[in-house]
Amino acid sequence: MEKQKLQELLEELHKELEQTSAVDESTTERLEALKADIGRFVKNEASLEECDEGFQENLRDAVSDFEVQHPKLSMAIQYVLDNLARMGF
Numbered sequence: 383m384e385k386q387k388l389q390e391l392l393e394e395l396h397k398e399l400e401q402t403s404a405v406d407e408s409t410t411e412r413l414e415a416l417k418a419d420i421g422r423f424v425k426n427e428a429s430l431e432e433c434d435e436g437f438q439e440n441l442r443d444a445v446s447d448f449e450v451q452h453p454k455l456s457m458a459i460q461y462v463l464d465n466l467a468r469m470g471f
Contacts, residue, residue: 384469389423391462396420398458405451416444416459433471438463 399417404410419437422428441459448456 384465388462388465388469391465392420392423395458395462396424398455402452402455409447409451412444412447416440431471433466438466438471 396417399413399420402413404413419440423433441463445456445459445463448459
């Protein structure tokens with residue numbers, strides 16, 4: 383059940399990323415990288431067990447990067463990270 387919930391959260395986060403507009407090249411690159419990573423999980427090209435430390439580190443970096451310009455997105459990413467931690471990932 384938790385994995386299904388996490389899958390739903392990743393899908394929601396992916397949609398949020400799709401709707402977020404970037405203001406600079408660095409933010410655009412970070413958004414594109416996150417969309418690609420999360421897109422693999424949403425499209426079931428990667429299993430949730432593949433939520434490795436690199437993926438989670440990218441999410442943690444994004445939380446701090448987006449806090450000011452995209453606070454809603456930052457909170458959504460943090461929520462996914464919290465759920466990954468609860469699941470033992």
